Amino acid sequence: MAITAAANAAAAPETxxxxxxxxxxxxxxxxxxxxxxxxxxxxxxxxxxxxSSYGLQPWRFxxxxxxxxxxxxxxxxxxxxxxxxxxxxxxFAVKKDFGAADVERFVERVSEVRRLPVAALEGYxxxxxxxxxxxPERVTAWLIRQVYIALGVFLTSAAALGVDACPMEGxxxxxxxxxxxxxxxxxxxxxxxxxxxxxxxxxxASQAKVRFxxxxxxxxx
Amino acid sequence: MAITAAANAAAAPETxxxxxxxxxxxxxxxxxxxxxxxxxxxxxxxxxxxxSSYGLQPWRFxxxxxxxxxxxxxxxxxxxxxxxxxxxxxxFAVKKDFGAADVERFVERVSEVRRLPVAALEGYxxxxxxxxxxxPERVTAWLIRQVYIALGVFLTSAAALGVDACPMEGxxxxxxxxxxxxxxxxxxxxxxxxxxxxxxxxxxASQAKVRFxxxxxxxxx
Numbered sequence: 532m533a534i535t536a537a538a539n540a541a542a543a544p545e546t547x548x549x550x551x552x553x554x555x556x557x558x559x560x561x562x563x564x565x566x567x568x569x570x571x572x573x574x575x576x577x578x579x580x581x582x583s584s585y586g587l588q589p590w591r592f593x594x595x596x597x598x599x600x601x602x603x604x605x606x607x608x609x610x611x612x613x614x615x616x617x618x619x620x621x622x623f624a625v626k627k628d629f630g631a632a633d634v635e636r637f638v639e640r641v642s643e644v645r646r647l648p649v650a651a652l653e654g655y656x657x658x659x660x661x662x663x664x665x666x667p668e669r670v671t672a673w674l675i676r677q678v679y680i681a682l683g684v685f686l687t688s689a690a691a692l693g694v695d696a697c698p699m700e701g702x703x704x705x706x707x708x709x710x711x712x713x714x715x716x717x718x719x720x721x722x723x724x725x726x727x728x729x730x731x732x733x734x735x736a737s738q739a740k741v742r743f744x745x746x747x748x749x750x751x752x
Numbered sequence: 753m754a755i756t757a758a759a760n761a762a763a764a765p766e767t768x769x770x771x772x773x774x775x776x777x778x779x780x781x782x783x784x785x786x787x788x789x790x791x792x793x794x795x796x797x798x799x800x801x802x803x804s805s806y807g808l809q810p811w812r813f814x815x816x817x818x819x820x821x822x823x824x825x826x827x828x829x830x831x832x833x834x835x836x837x838x839x840x841x842x843x844f845a846v847k848k849d850f851g852a853a854d855v856e857r858f859v860e861r862v863s864e865v866r867r868l869p870v871a872a873l874e875g876y877x878x879x880x881x882x883x884x885x886x887x888p889e890r891v892t893a894w895l896i897r898q899v900y901i902a903l904g905v906f907l908t909s910a911a912a913l914g915v916d917a918c919p920m921e922g923x924x925x926x927x928x929x930x931x932x933x934x935x936x937x938x939x940x941x942x943x944x945x946x947x948x949x950x951x952x953x954x955x956x957a958s959q960a961k962v963r964f965x966x967x968x969x970x971x972x973x
Contacts, residue, residue: 539774540767541914544794551801551909553760573765579966580772582907584921586962592970600973637962644962672893679897680919683904686803688772691912693762698901700805711973741807741858741865745800749813752821752932 547691554690555740556697557725559733560617566727570692571619574726577688578621581681585659587637589629589674590681591718593622593711600710607706608723613697617725622707623682624718625674628667634659678721685724695736699723768912775911776961777918778946780954781838787948791913792840795947798909799842802902806880808858810850810895811902812939814843814932821931828927829944834918838946843928844903845939846895849888855880899942906945916957920944 566574578592595601598615605614614620626633638656642649663670682698689696700722707713707720729736742748787795799813816822819836826835835841847854859877863870884891903919910917921943928934928941950957963969 539771539911539914542763542767542771542912544790544913546761546763547909547912548794548797548801550760550763551798551905554801554803556803569765573769575966575970576769577772577908579963579969580769580775580961581904582775582777582919586777588964588969590969594970594972596972640964641962644960676897676900679900680904680907683802683901683906684772684908685904686901687798687905687908687912688768690760691763691768691908692765693760698803716971739865740801741862742800743809743861745796748800748809748811749796749815750937751815751817 542691550690550693551687552740553693554686554696555729555736555738557695557729557733558611558613558697558735559730560613560695560697560725560727561730562616564618564728566618566694570694573692574685574688574694577684578681581684583677583680584673585637585655585662586641587633587659587677589626589633590678591624591626591716592681593624593713593718593720595620595622595711603710604702604707607710608699608702611699611701613699613725616727617697618727619725621685621724621726622711622713622720623678623722623724624713625671625678625721627714627717627719629670629674630663631660634663675721682722682724689726694726695729697725699725763912771911771914772908773961774914775907775917776950776957776959778916778950778954779832779834779918779956780951781834781916781918781946781948782951783837785839785949787839787915791915794913795906795909795915798905799902802905804898804901805894806858806876806883807862808854808880808898810847810854811899812845812847812937813902814845814934814939814941816841816843816932824931825923825928828931829920829923832920832922834920834946837948838918839948840946842906842945842947843932843934843941844899844943844945845934846892846899846942848935848938848940850891850895851884852881855884896942903943903945910947915947916950918946920946
């Protein structure tokens, strides 16, 4: 899968901002409304295309389709209704025990996609191995930050497509890992996003968005 | 500034994906080409609108306009040319010593924007104070993750507007802090993004994007 840099028809600034202003962390989803297949596949592609340090993609995105799994997860997330009512639930997960084998796998992928001999990637590989050989807790913290880039990409992409989402940090990661069997797959849960469509009576969608003024958030030096 | 949830004209999935495929971590920027004011203001607005835990916005985005500052920063970022050549350089920074005063400031802002008495926000405030009273290194790690959401929002938004960007973790944070005087302003640098337009001979824009197949990145349970 060589992704080529196709032409990019730039959106108007007003279009982008309309979607970002419309976006809200929806708490009450319409339990009947489904995301069209084309939009959902695009959001999975957006996750696949998300940038990460060195391009390593130290993550996996688990989409929980099984209603019985969703029901088991809900008590481990403060019984929040989004867990069961949103059309989709994505568990953003980070690779466990990230190390040389993960770097090797990535280098092989670079070699395959760019049709380069692995030997030509030796310098790049050494840099990545150096980063991956820091103390494990530092490596994990670094990789978790990459997962949050993917969360930002997902939330912005969903808004652009008119799909509602709710990012969620308030859940028991150990219980989620156990219920979904993530550690056995080599991953740990990091953060969640529910996605679907807001219920007409969602209390949050109609509230004014609270932001500090741009002049306090962005400073010029 | 009450931001109301205006209508959102959803983009087509193909439009979103074209921009995400076009996006690349550009290393060689066109040093002459400027981002139009409307697009840049929209990107500052996108940063202002970025989501964060509780909506706390524990960040500031420093846009380094002064060429002499840029020249001083460059050696502290492995002498990478993007630091001086890109039209814009954003230093994503996290609030230092985040605590009760920051929560108070936010609660006052919620009260102001939503026209609610502060007393009505007592429960919300208690939750935030509990999170902010964890050990300082845990609080900082949590807030840095929020900054990475903003990075993901910025990179996706720039791509949507046809603006090139380059996220950068490889820099000396202490030196950046010192050169820009960030700690005195209450912030620490976290990550960078250069923004502008790719030079015609940028080596990265023309290379195939390396991603693992969607089937390996997204799993259904």
